[in-house]
Amino acid sequence: MADSVLDHERLTGLIAPDAKLRHLGGGASWSEGPVWLPTRRVLRWSDIPGNRILEIDPTSGQSSIYRTEVEFTNGRTLAADGSVIQCSHGRRAIERETDGEVTILVDSWDGRRLNSPNDVVVARDGSIWFTDPPYGIVQAHEGHPGEREYGGNFVFRFVPATGELHPVVTDMEEPNGLAFSPDESVLYISDTSSALRTDGTGNHHIRAYDVIGASCKNGRVFAVVEPGVPDGFRVDVDGNVWTSSADSVQVYSPNGQLLERIPVPEVVGNLCFGGPDGSELFIAASTSIYAISTLTRDATTGAASCAQ
Numbered sequence: 001m002a003d004s005v006l007d008h009e010r011l012t013g014l015i016a017p018d019a020k021l022r023h024l025g026g027g028a029s030w031s032e033g034p035v036w037l038p039t040r041r042v043l044r045w046s047d048i049p050g051n052r053i054l055e056i057d058p059t060s061g062q063s064s065i066y067r068t069e070v071e072f073t074n075g076r077t078l079a080a081d082g083s084v085i086q087c088s089h090g091r092r093a094i095e096r097e098t099d100g101e102v103t104i105l106v107d108s109w110d111g112r113r114l115n116s117p118n119d120v121v122v123a124r125d126g127s128i129w130f131t132d133p134p135y136g137i138v139q140a141h142e143g144h145p146g147e148r149e150y151g152g153n154f155v156f157r158f159v160p161a162t163g164e165l166h167p168v169v170t171d172m173e174e175p176n177g178l179a180f181s182p183d184e185s186v187l188y189i190s191d192t193s194s195a196l197r198t199d200g201t202g203n204h205h206i207r208a209y210d211v212i213g214a215s216c217k218n219g220r221v222f223a224v225v226e227p228g229v230p231d232g233f234r235v236d237v238d239g240n241v242w243t244s245s246a247d248s249v250q251v252y253s254p255n256g257q258l259l260e261r262i263p264v265p266e267v268v269g270n271l272c273f274g275g276p277d278g279s280e281l282f283i284a285a286s287t288s289i290y291a292i293s294t295l296t297r298d299a300t301t302g303a304a305s306c307a308q
């Protein structure tokens with residue numbers, strides 16, 4: 001694929017004027033869950049329908065299959081200790097992966113199984129926040145058919161040290177991606193309930209919640225994203241929200257203004273910052289991984305390790 005040149009008139013200081021979208025590799029069925037692994041300098045991501053985890057070295061362009069038969073992993077992030085925290089549709093669980101060894105952290109709430117955890121972030125206090133929509137139990141190619149045992153689609157906070165799990169958001173239809181503002185005072189969560197519907201109903205927006213201690217209050221719509229849905233997204237050091245959509249990566253200011261649109265030739269599923277100095281944006285889009293150099297980096301402490 002030829003590199004695409006951005007529309008420079010839309011540049012806002014977030015991307016260098018000569019930045020180009022680069023196609024790094026492909027071969028996946030549906031790409032999700034990208035995370036930069038600073039110690040190995042590779043991008044790891046999920047091919048959900050392929051039921052495998054892939055990796056690519058952005059310098060050499062070399063891609064490889066990391067593991068197969070992985071129980072349909074989806075979103076993932078780095079914990080402070082360097083382990084990978086990831087969602088498994090098949091196990092209906094949040095799991096920790098350290099050097100290829102996988103441990104289930106949590107797979108039930110109040111005696112009932114989770115739906116199919118979709119995306120996950122780790123707060124500075126070590127708590128793990130994740131979304132739990134039904135996509136992995138209602139689509140056979142993304143998990144195992146099953147029932148919604150607790151009857152909702154919640155966002156949860158899990159404390160690994162104590163095993164405590166409690167819902168923090170219960171008023172969204174189908175929560176999907178999530179990320180904190182730089183000071184963790186706001187939690188952004190996308191609702192993608194329009195994704196599987198053909199009648200034009202459902203949500204394709206990102207909501208914002210004030211984080212008060214271990215709970216979320218004052219939920220409101222932050223941005224309505226079109227075309228398609230805002231699946232996964234990240235927040236940069238200045239609080240801008242970089243989100244997926246059907247035709248582009250879209251960047252919203254902290255007050256919800258659309259700042260930038262980076263066209264991508266495939267439907268975007270998720271993205272993350274990484275690379276040697278943390279300023280590379282990696283984009284998981286349908287069959288492929290793309291990259292573009294930015295002038296910013298991820299807001300989170302976990303991604304700060306990208307600079308290593």
Ligand code: MG
Nearest residue numbers: 118176231232
């Ligand atoms: Mg997702």
